[in-house]
Amino acid sequence: MRRAATHAHILEAAWALARRDGIAAIALRDIAGRVGMRAPSLYTYFPSKNALYDAMFAEGARQLAETLASRRKDADPGETLRARVQLFIAFCMADPVRYQLLFERPIPGFEPTQDSLDIMLSALAGTRTDLEAVGIHGERALDLLRALITGLISLQVANDPGGDRWTRLQEEALEMFLAHYAHRAANVK
Amino acid sequence: MRRAATHAHILEAAWALARRDGIAAIALRDIAGRVGMRAPSLYTYFPSKNALYDAMFAEGARQLAETLASRRKDADPGETLRARVQLFIAFCMADPVRYQLLFERPIPGFEPTQDSLDIMLSALAGTRTDLEAVGIHGERALDLLRALITGLISLQVANDPGGDRWTRLQEEALEMFLAHYAHRAANVK
DNA sequence: GTCTATATCCAGATAGAC
């Protein structure tokens, strides 16, 4: 359908502008301009600006789900976990604006719908499984790993965009995390 | 002077509104209303809205500097480091909007002046010293510790405001970090 | 110093013609 193509075209324009001006700064006028339309015509495709944001969120979440599902599954579960972390960080750095939309709350007044959040949750659900495969269980461990990864990414995006000052620490960070739990397990024995 | 008092009164009103509506959403009308003025009168005290933001930034940075300078200095340098981390996290959680202004870039078009940034830098300069006191040197270690703390705080603020799901992990996180470097040092020997 | 009035600009959203 032509309609679906135009729909996709509008989303594409929105992403391009978001990457240029920031996700919160995109204007319907400009998006419309990019696809050869006037602003009111967008309302044929999206009932509101927040609906457009929600479609962007859902699209990003689907991309993340695909990316993480494609991770290399190694016989060594530690390698599988490493692959997940590496893919996740690469995904975030490949498009910082997408990262911001998915993991921060950059737009006052916008919250993703439950449907879109569900896509995100399903994308992230496998982390627990990969962690348990290396013998690490529990909510605390999951939260600590998330904090470690989040910290690396957010400092990277905020303070050294385009560089690798923090992302290059990812292997060391993961080793530190794994050693911490290996040590705890050994002490329990 | 009356003038200094009014100046402070305006800043106070700005903080109150920022905490209520978000730092990027405060309107000069509302700030003025809170201090019994009309919007244009604020221009007697601040030449622009960004100048007001900059004054808020500088104020927050001064508060951070005071807080960290007051940390307990223990005979055990590990305890001093722990105290610094604990104070820093408590400072951030005590006012998430202030945290956002100081450590994220929540306002499009606003960047703090060099003078204000210098206050921040001086507030944070002691971290390296405290780290070196426990025998941990180098930029990588500093960056990794920063990532760990940043991750805990940003997840806490974003996903469990008012709770302690992540901040309660701070001791474990610091132990993990210290053990990592202790282990590396032992291996080098 | 503070006010009213206004300039200037921007946004999202809707009505209704074509």
Place this chain on the structure above:
DNA sequence: GTCTATCTGGATATAGAC
């Protein structure tokens, strides 16, 4: 489906009277 015209509401900032 797309357009023009408009509604509604918001903002920062300035001019000039008092």
